[in-house]
Amino acid sequence: MDRITLDNEEFEGRNNAYVLADESAAGDDDLALVDTGIATTDARTQLREGLAERGYDFTDVDAVVLTHFHPDHAGLAGEIQAAGDATVYVHEADAPLVEQEPDAVEDFERRRRESLERWGVPDEPRDELLGFLAAADGITGEPADVTPIEDGDVLEVGGHRLETIHAPGHAAGLCCFEPLEGEGDDATEAFVGDAVLPVYTPNVGGADVRVERPLEKYLATLRRIADRNYDRVWPGHRDPIEDPTDRALTIAAHHRERTENVLEVLREHGQADPWTVSAHLFGDLAGIHILHGPGEAYAHLDHLRHEGVVALEDGEYRLVEPDRAFDLDDLVPVPVPDSETTSDV
Structure with missing residues (x-):
């Protein structure tokens, strides 16, 4: 799988942006990205340089497929769309946040403040966190005009057919995407975003305060991934996971x-x-x-x-x-x- 690695010092290690390109028709490439990385100068430069090495620029991107709304995955989506009118796909639960709808952003921030109070976070660390989040505000990038998707939708992008697998827990709208080889064939690989990671366990509860019963939902996601018995998955951070069933069950063991x-x-x-x-x-x-x-x-x-x-x-x-x-x-x-x-x- 063709991936571009991008700097990210605050979250779960270096991000991945995956490049899907159909060059079957000369001069008429169908180019898609799965995730874009964070909207920082370094990540933007690395993504541009990675695309340039492959003969592309932001203006050539036809579709952006987002695993979820977090800025280290969606931060550059709006900028890429503005450059070349790419279609941006994300699950309907996360669409308002990627679009940066004022009411959705205000509701999210209100829920987060209320959660911090409800969880008993003292004033000093709460102020430290809110200052950290305010200083990092620019990493969300520009808003995008989103095409919402849901579980079971099949996207035809970058010369691939990707089936959408809703995988909530870490985020309300987190999705995995299975490249389909043919009608009725079981997928052997998937893009999984932060549903499973090769080193760390994805945060549950704080990463998206909108999720009701976050642990229950995440355990169901882990079971779903394990049941699909992929040969390999492509996470949003770090290297591919060669035994994703074992990794999903290991993370479940961690939560137990x-x-x-x-x-x-x-x-x-x-x-x-x-x-x-x-x-x-x-x-x-x-x-x-x-x-x-x-x-x-x-x-x-x-x-x-x-x-x-x-x-x-x-x-x-x-x-x-x-x-x-x-x-x-x-x-x-x-x-x-x-x-x-x-x-x-």
Whole structure:
């Protein structure tokens, strides 16, 4: 697969923009990108240079397929569209944020502020986070005129047919895209964005505060990816994943272990808000992790609340039956392989 790697120091490592080009008709290339990278000077230059090495420029891009709305994946989409009138595809749940509709952006920011308060994030780290986000505001780039898509849609771009696989959890509209070789054929590979990553575990809970029951949705996404039994997947960051079924199940195992750790925090320290649980899990946090840490703790606490294991009272979670031993296979019902994972809050 033809990919251009792009700088990204704040999130899960270097980004990937994938180039799909149909050169079957001389002088009439059909060019598409899967994700664009972040709207920074370095990433923009690297994407332009990568396209130039292949004989293209932004003006030649006919379609941009976005795995989700996060700026390190969608930041340059509007600029590319403005240069050459490319069609920009993204799931309907994320479309308003890529279009930067004022009401959608305001609602998202309001939900984030309310989440920080609800999770018990103190004033000082909250101000640090909001300052970090304000300083990084330009990375979202220009708004794009979006063509919304949904699960099961097939896109014909860059000489490929891509089937849309909705994969929420990390983001409400996150999608994987399966290149289809023929009618009825099972896809052996997929572009997966941040649904699974080769080194870190995608953040759940803080990365998109719009997602209801984020851990439950993400576990379902991991099961769906594992069930599709791909030979290889192409993530939004770093290198391809050669055994994606094992990787998906490994990440599920990580979340089962984290669920156990959250239960242990409540057993040892009593009722607590997500910020306090996060401090026990991750220690001191800075930058974007001030959002991701308590968000991850919240995702697990929220999952346990819906399972009837904890109760929420005045912003704090407590064990309903402190002395009870729980079957974690019931709480996080995903098969677990014998392998290890690296966590990133």
